[in-house]
Each structure stands twice: as C-alpha cells, then as structure tokens.
Amino acid sequence: MKTFKIGGVHPEENKISAGAAIKSLALPKTVVIPLSQSLGAPSVPVVNKGDKVLTGQLIAQGNSFISSNIHSPVSGTVSKIDDMMDASGYRRKAIIIDAEGDEWVDTIDRSPEIKPEMALSREEIIARIKNAGIVGLGGATFPTHVKLMVPAGKKAECLIINAVECEPYLTSDHRIMLEKGEEVMIGIKILMKALAVDKAYVGIENNKPDAVAHLSKLAEKHKGIEVAALKVKYPQGGEKQLIKALINREVPSGKLPIEVGCVVQNVGTAFAVYEAVQKNKPLIERVVTVTGKAVTNPSNFMVRIGTPVSALLEEAGGMPGNTGKIINGGPMMGKAVNSTEIPVVKGMSGLVLMPGNEARRMTVSNCIRCAKCVSACPMGLAPYLIAQTSEIGKEEMAEDLRVLDCIECGSCSFTCPSGRPLLENIRMAKTKVGQIIRSRAK
Amino acid sequence: MANLLTVSGSPHVHGDQTVRRIMWGVVIALIPAMLVSFWYFGIGALLLTAVAVFTCLVVEFLIQKFLLKEPPSINDGSAVITGILLALNVPSNLPVWMIIVGAVVAIGVAKMTFGGLGKNPFNPALVGRVFMLISFPVDMTSWPTPLVNRTVLVDAITGPTSLGIVKEGLAKGDSMSDIMTQVPSYAEMLLGNMGGSLGEVSAIALILGGLFMLVRRIITWHIPLTYIGTVFLFTGALYLIDPTHYIDPVFHLLAGGLMLGAIFMATDMVTSPMTKSGMVVFGIGCGLLTVLIRVWGAYPEGVSFAILIMNALVPLINKGFKPKKFGEVVKNG
Numbered sequence: 001m002k003t004f005k006i007g008g009v010h011p012e013e014n015k016i017s018a019g020a021a022i023k024s025l026a027l028p029k030t031v032v033i034p035l036s037q038s039l040g041a042p043s044v045p046v047v048n049k050g051d052k053v054l055t056g057q058l059i060a061q062g063n064s065f066i067s068s069n070i071h072s073p074v075s076g077t078v079s080k081i082d083d084m085m086d087a088s089g090y091r092r093k094a095i096i097i098d099a100e101g102d103e104w105v106d107t108i109d110r111s112p113e114i115k116p117e118m119a120l121s122r123e124e125i126i127a128r129i130k131n132a133g134i135v136g137l138g139g140a141t142f143p144t145h146v147k148l149m150v151p152a153g154k155k156a157e158c159l160i161i162n163a164v165e166c167e168p169y170l171t172s173d174h175r176i177m178l179e180k181g182e183e184v185m186i187g188i189k190i191l192m193k194a195l196a197v198d199k200a201y202v203g204i205e206n207n208k209p210d211a212v213a214h215l216s217k218l219a220e221k222h223k224g225i226e227v228a229a230l231k232v233k234y235p236q237g238g239e240k241q242l243i244k245a246l247i248n249r250e251v252p253s254g255k256l257p258i259e260v261g262c263v264v265q266n267v268g269t270a271f272a273v274y275e276a277v278q279k280n281k282p283l284i285e286r287v288v289t290v291t292g293k294a295v296t297n298p299s300n301f302m303v304r305i306g307t308p309v310s311a312l313l314e315e316a317g318g319m320p321g322n323t324g325k326i327i328n329g330g331p332m333m334g335k336a337v338n339s340t341e342i343p344v345v346k347g348m349s350g351l352v353l354m355p356g357n358e359a360r361r362m363t364v365s366n367c368i369r370c371a372k373c374v375s376a377c378p379m380g381l382a383p384y385l386i387a388q389t390s391e392i393g394k395e396e397m398a399e400d401l402r403v404l405d406c407i408e409c410g411s412c413s414f415t416c417p418s419g420r421p422l423l424e425n426i427r428m429a430k431t432k433v434g435q436i437i438r439s440r441a442k
Numbered sequence: 443m444a445n446l447l448t449v450s451g452s453p454h455v456h457g458d459q460t461v462r463r464i465m466w467g468v469v470i471a472l473i474p475a476m477l478v479s480f481w482y483f484g485i486g487a488l489l490l491t492a493v494a495v496f497t498c499l500v501v502e503f504l505i506q507k508f509l510l511k512e513p514p515s516i517n518d519g520s521a522v523i524t525g526i527l528l529a530l531n532v533p534s535n536l537p538v539w540m541i542i543v544g545a546v547v548a549i550g551v552a553k554m555t556f557g558g559l560g561k562n563p564f565n566p567a568l569v570g571r572v573f574m575l576i577s578f579p580v581d582m583t584s585w586p587t588p589l590v591n592r593t594v595l596v597d598a599i600t601g602p603t604s605l606g607i608v609k610e611g612l613a614k615g616d617s618m619s620d621i622m623t624q625v626p627s628y629a630e631m632l633l634g635n636m637g638g639s640l641g642e643v644s645a646i647a648l649i650l651g652g653l654f655m656l657v658r659r660i661i662t663w664h665i666p667l668t669y670i671g672t673v674f675l676f677t678g679a680l681y682l683i684d685p686t687h688y689i690d691p692v693f694h695l696l697a698g699g700l701m702l703g704a705i706f707m708a709t710d711m712v713t714s715p716m717t718k719s720g721m722v723v724f725g726i727g728c729g730l731l732t733v734l735i736r737v738w739g740a741y742p743e744g745v746s747f748a749i750l751i752m753n754a755l756v757p758l759i760n761k762g763f764k765p766k767k768f769g770e771v772v773k774n775g
Binding site for chain 1: 447448449450451452453454455456457459460461463464515518557558559560561711712713714715716717718764765766767768769770
C-alpha cells in the first residue's frame with residue numbers, strides 16, 4: 001500500500017467519533033463572525049450595525065487577492081461590529097448578529113436533491129467559489145478560488161483530493177465521505193473542470209476502509225477519479241507528503257504543489273464547492289467533530305459558522321470535569337484554546353477535549369542524541385539541530401538547515417524521548433529566519 | 443468557567459518513547475548476557491556487576507547533587523547501563539577496588555564532566571575500561587577459566603582469551619593448525635564457554651539482547667550489522683589471501699568483545715551519528731579499526747579502541763552525512 005517515504009510517526013488514532021452520524025445543531029441565538037477566517041487579508045464588512053440580514057447574505061467582502069467573502073449564517077440583525085475573542089486567543093474584529101428565525105436568501109437552492117449536471121464554464125465556477133467564500137476546510141483556510149487560478153507559465157496536470165484525515169481523533173472528513181459521497185464526487189468533478197484536468201486522485205488512509213469502499217464504488221461512475229487507500233502514517237495529510245504518496249512526485253523545497261502539476265484540495269472543501277456551485281450556497285456551515293476520551297457523546301455536528309463552541313460542547317454531553325485542554329483541530333497540529341466562548345470558524349475541523357493529566361507536558365531532559373527526531377521528520381530535516389539554533393540564540397544558522405521547509409507537523413516533538421519542545425524552538429527559528437529573509441529583500 | 447485550560451503549542455500528544463523506557467530497555471537487553479556471565483564465572487561476576495552498578499549510581503548522584511546542583515536523575519537507568527557494561531568488560535577475578543576506580547572514571551570523568559547524559563562524546567563504560575586496561579594491565583588481562591569454581595572470588599586458574607591465544611601463537615611462529623587446536627570450538631564460543639571478560643563470552647546471549655533492542659526500536663540495524671559485516675569481510679579477505687597466517691572470519695566474529703561492542707557499545711545513541719548514512723560509516727569505521735588492531739596492533743583485542751576512536755569522529759560524520767532532504771531531488775514519475 002502506498003505511503004510517503006521519508007519520516008513519519010504513528011500516533012494513537014482514537015477515532016472515537018467515527019461512528020457518529022453528522023447531526024445538525026440547533027441555531028444559536030447570537031453568532032460571532034470573525035473577519036479573519038482565511039489566510040490573507042481580513043474581510044471588509046459590507047453591513048452596518050442595525051442592518052437586517054438574511055441567511056446566506058454577504059456581510060463582508062474579500063478585497064485583496066488572497067482574502068475571502070463571508071456570509072451571514074443566520075437571519076437577524078447586526079447588533080455590533082466589535083473586537084471579540086476568537087480561537088487565536090486574541091480579540092479581533094468580528095460581526096455579531098442576533099438571530100431571528102432562519103430566513104434564507106432566495107437564490108440559494110435548499111432542496112435535498114443532488115444536482116449532478118454541470119452547466120457552468122470554468123470562469124463561472126471559479127467566480128461562484130470565490131463569491132461563496134470557500135476556503136480550504138482542512139484547517140489551512142487558504143481561499144479555494146486562488147488555488148484554482150493556476151499562475152501563468154504553470155500547468156495543472158491533476159487534482160489531488162486530501163481525504164487522509166491523518167490527525168488523531170478527527171472524523172469530520174470521514175463522515176462527509178460516508179454521508180455526502182455523491183456530492184463530494186460532483187464537487188471533485190467541478191474542481192477538475194475549473195482546473196481543466198482530467199485526472200483526480202483521492203487519497204484516503206486505510207483506517208477508513210468504509211470510506212475507501214464507498215468512494216471507490218461511486219468513482220466507477222465518474223471518469224478520471226481514482227480513489228487510493230494509503231498506509232496509515234502521520235503526516236500523510238501534509239500536501240507534499242500526500243503528493244509523494246499518491247503519484248511519487250516531490251515538490252521542490254520552497255515551492256508549491258503546482259510546480260509538479262498538482263493542486264491539492266481537502267475533501268470537505270470539495271463538498272463545499274459542490275454546494276456553492278450547484279446549489280449557490282455560500283460557506284455558512286461546516287462539519288465539526290467534538291470528541292475526547294471523557295466526552296459523553298463524541299459527535300460530528302453540522303454547525304453554522306459563528307456558533308459559540310460552548311453550544312457544541314453542551315450538545316456533546318457537556319465538558320467533562322477533568323478537561324485540562326481544548327484543542328481547536330487535531331492533537332498533532334491543532335491549537336489549544338483558552339475559552340469556550342469562541343465562535344466556530346471556517347477552519348475549525350474539530351474540538352478535542354483532553355483530560356488534565358494528558359494536557360500536561362513531559363518534564364524536559366537532556367537531548368540523548370537518539371536521532372529519533374531525524375528519523376521522524378517527513379521533510380528530512382535535523383530537528384534537534386534547528387531547535388538548538390534558537391536555544392542558543394543563533395537562529396540565523398537555521399536558514400542553512402532549511403528551517404523554512406518545516407511543515408510544523410510536530411512529529412519531532414511527538415517522538416522525542418526527552419520531551420524536548422523541539423517544534424516550539426523550530427517555530428521561533430522559522431519566524432526569525434523569515435524576518436531575516438524579508439529584511440534582505442528590502 | 444470552572445476549569446483552567448492549559449494552553450501550549452502543538453503537538454498535544456506524545457509517543458510512548460521516554461528516556462527511562464529506552465535506558466531500562468537496554469538494561470533488560472543486557473540481562474541474558476549478565477546471566478550467562480554469572481553462570482560461567484559465578485559469584486565473582488555477580489559481585490563485580492553489583493559493585494560497578496552501585497558505584498556508578500553513587501558517583502552520578504553525588505556529582506549531580508553537590509557539583510552540578512541539579513536534581514539527580516539516576517533513576518533514568520543510564521548509569522545502571524554504564525555499570526553493567528563496565529562489569530561485562532572486565533575479567534571476573536578483577537580486584538573489586540579496581541572496578542570502583544573504573545566506575546568513578548566512567549561516570550565522573552567520561553560522563554559528568556561533559557554535563558551528564560547526552561553530552562558525553564565518548565562511551566563512558568569504554569573510557570572506564572580503557573582506563574583500567576592501561577592502569578592495571580596485568581589484572582585486566584588475566585582471564586579465569588569459566589566453570590572451574592563458581593564460588594570463589596579470585597580464581598587461581600587463569601588463561602588467555604581466544605584472541606590472545608592466536609596473537610601469541612602467531613608471534614611465536616606456531617602454525618595455524620596448531621593454534622586452532624588450542625582455541626575453543628565455535629559451538630563453545632557461541633554459548634560462551636571460553637576465557638574472557640564477563641560479557642565477551644556468549645554471542646547468543648548478546649544477539650538475543652540486540653534483537654530485543656531492535657524490536658523495541660532502541661537501536662537500528664545499521665551500526666551492529668555494518669560493524670560485524672565489515673569485520674567479517676575484512677578478516678575473510680585476509681583469510682582467503684593467506685589461511686596459514688590469518689584465522690578465519692567466523693572466529694573473529696565469535697571471539698573477544700566484538701558482539702558486545704557492536705550490539706551494546708557502538709550503538710550507544712549518545713556517542714553515535716544522527717543519520718542512517720552516518721551510522722553506516724561509523725559501523726564500517728569501527729569494523730576496519732577493530733581488525734587493524736586485532737591483526738597488526740599490539741593488543742589482541744581492538745573493539746574498545748576502535749569504538750572510542752570512531753566516537754571522536756562522530757561530530758565530523760554528522761557534518762558530512764546529513765539526512766536526505768525532501769524535495770532536494772526532483773523526481774517526476
């Protein structure tokens with residue numbers, strides 16, 4: 001079975017919510033919509049305090065090249081535009097809407113029928129995706145329409161669908177594949193058309209045999225879509241690792257996947273693309289996994305953007321008393337949050353609740369030069385050396401060690417028997433080297 | 443909100459490897475070899491092992507507590523390994539005070555001087571052994587014959603090791619066939635029924651420990667295999683050139699400290715290279731040096747010196763043999 005070659009680790013999978021069907025969450029009374037929900041520039045509000053809005057109505061616009069539109073997830077009144085705490089732990093600008101019912105914009109097709117026929121042209125597809133505010137739903141939140149506009153001089157040869165879900169605990173993509181398989185397939189077809197490619201590979205790790213079987217069967221009806229089961233290994237969901245695993249091409253250091261003719265999209269994004277293009281529905285809701293070893297009902301919720309995280313936790317049976325850490329995302333790359341009053345955003349794939357005893361870090365001891373971090377690094381770096389540059393305050397040395405290649409997957413810290421904060425130190429070196437390179441360009 | 447939430451950088455989970463698990467894993471891997479040494483050399487072996495381990499722990503504890511003023515970490519198992527390896531490297535009738543000196547040098551000089559676990563450039567047990575070998579050459583090279591009397595501490599009946607027999611025999615000008623009648627059979631050598639250090643005896647027990655470490659992912663195959671392979675090929679080539687002057691390669695594998703060195707000492711993660719390619723270079727270097735010393739050097743055995751010399755080259759090897767980077771070679775396939 002295929003997988004990537006260099007490095008990788010095997011964290012405990014803990015996919016305890018895999019059997020929980022996607023459940024729609026009741027509408028919240030108030031939604032908080034942060035204006036920074038994608039990579040790039042924050043969106044600019046197009047509504048004012050006191051305005052009435054409908055569900056699906058544009059409320060903030062992406063005006064820069066890399067930015068995205070935001071739509072109201074409920075109908076109601078804009079109560080204020082203010083700084084609010086978001087998942088980053090900082091207070092940032094957000095639109096707050098008091099919900100009054102759920103009245104949708106009438107151009108959105110809310111019928112349950114699946115719509116397979118593709119009438120739109122390439123340009124129209126990309127425009128719809130852009131208008132609908134679709135961003136990468138795997139967590140990176142890169143605006144999807146930007147990825148579909150292949151830069152001049154480059155050519156897309158194939159589409160890669162990331163359905164790996166290599167993070168432990170998370171199951172939202174898994175459930176989407178099982179329950180929205182047909183829509184996902186059409187979404188993939190749309191993305192293929194937008195990129196003018198006739199080949200798509202769907203990479204699924206083999207710990208989801210039901211999803212592999214289901215999509216493989218559906219793919220029989222869709223020419224050019226190949227579903228591949230991959231050997232379970234973290235971080236296979238890293239796009240460079242996934243491309244290597246599926247078609248054995250290596251994206252050169254510092255370059256994007258398009259360099260080897262690939263565009264990578266998440267499977268959840270493919271579903272959102274289907275809804276945007278076929279149903280004219282903007283990205284106002286997503287599937288969020290709420291899970292943890294002590295959680296009463298580990299669940300996968302279809303939830304409107306802007307819903308407070310506390311509402312999800314309540315629906316999953318409440319926050320267990322021993323909770324010591326709440327992770328936005330998976331335990332390998334997710335970010336710990338400091339409050340349950342933050343809103344669900346486009347990039348939130350799951351919430352993992354960890355008991356207090358697991359939330360604590362190991363006591364740090366000396367590096368014993370076991371080289372496990374070197375073997376684990378999927379980018380072929382020497383994590384112990386890079387981390388050392390920031391420990392001794394000589395981050396500039398990290399540039400030659402190719403710190404910028406680091407994908408921050410955390411395999412080094414995961415595997416370190418001395419519990420050393422390798423990734424933290426590498427991140428600091430990475431930031432510093434980034435500054436050095438930018439100042440050199442001036 | 444009732445709970446205070448921990449906020450820390452990712453990753454939020456950790457694998458099952460810890461320093462303690464690794465170090466105690468090595469101790470477990472050493473148990474078969476220790477048992478064999480107790481079987482063949484009796485109470486003397488037991489005493490030396492106990493004293494060596496105890497001394498290592500005490501010295502490390504005292505230095506950490508009173509000199510470095512850091513919380514002692516002797517329960518991490520690394521000092522226990524040094525103690526056991528030190529004992530496995532000496533003859534069973536070595537005066538007890540000598541192994542205490544060796545242990546003080548191993549931990550006090552070779553390990554703690556550099557800052558403790560992970561910072562020492564040389565394998566502490568080997569430094570201790572070589573210190574003893576140079577300081578007490580007679581006691582360190584009078585090897586009791588195994589199984590003669592397990593209950594006495596200092597055995598009067600001593601004899602040379604297999605490698606010593608060969609070296610002396612060749613020096614006297616004896617024919618190889620004469621020499622071969624004096625060394626133990628290969629079956630005896632595999633089981634460990636021959637003169638030598640506590641741990642130089644049974645290849646089977648040492649390989650068993652090595653397999654355990656491989657399964658537990660404490661070591662990889664790279665160093666032991668390239669080390670042993672190089673010794674085999676090098677001595678094999680010599681044997682093919684002149685079988686009357688050079689003993690056969692199987693003998694070289696089973697005799698002396700090669701198995702102990704290749705499996706337990708050269709693989710010491712602190713003092714070996716960080717990349718697989720570096721480990722291969724390291725293993726080959728150890729193998730070449732071992733044969734050079736065994737065949738042409740003044741000592742009959744060269745494992746300790748070979749590994750120590752290669753230890754010194756590790757920083758250079760790390761500089762020269764970097765990990766294979768992703769995206770360096772562009773392949774379109």
